Amino acid sequence: MKEHGLRFVIAGVLAGLFLLSGGLVFAQEKGPPPEAIKNAYQQILSGADKNGDGKLSMEECISISKNKSKIEKDCKYWDANSDGYITEEEYVKQARKIMK
Numbered sequence: 001m002k003e004h005g006l007r008f009v010i011a012g013v014l015a016g017l018f019l020l021s022g023g024l025v026f027a028q029e030k031g032p033p034p035e036a037i038k039n040a041y042q043q044i045l046s047g048a049d050k051n052g053d054g055k056l057s058m059e060e061c062i063s064i065s066k067n068k069s070k071i072e073k074d075c076k077y078w079d080a081n082s083d084g085y086i087t088e089e090e091y092v093k094q095a096r097k098i099m100k
Contacts, residue, residue, distance in 0.1 A: 031095070031096055031098075031099030031100065032095075032099070034092050034096075037091065037092045037095045037096070038088055038091075038092060040091075040095070041088050041091040041092070042088075044056070044064075047064070048060050048061065048063065048064050050063075054087075054088075055085045055086060055087045055088070056075075056078075056085065056086040057084060057085055058072075058075055058076075058079065058084050058085075061074075061075035061078065061079075061086060062075055077094060078090060078091060078094050080093055080094055
């Protein structure tokens with residue numbers, strides 16, 4: 001899993017949510033509901049948030065993959081305000097962009 005990067009993880013989680021919901025979520029709006037995206041973020045945090053502060057630092061994000069150059073680019077995407085941390089709010093915002 002680490003080698004595939006954060007975008008791959010997200011795509012898989014979101015695709016799984018779509019399949020589990022039978023596509024009904026998408027009939028109401030584009031993409032999964034924010035609660036589903038937040039759950040995906042919490043799953044990532046559970047394995048990567050080493051200091052338990054509830055957000056991913058760039059170092060924590062980069063540590064989830066062996067492909068450092070690709071994951072660094074992906075982590076920068078998720079850090080929407082470029083402050084060095086990926087928060088749940090940023091994660092939801094960026095995931096919604098991908099699903100449009």
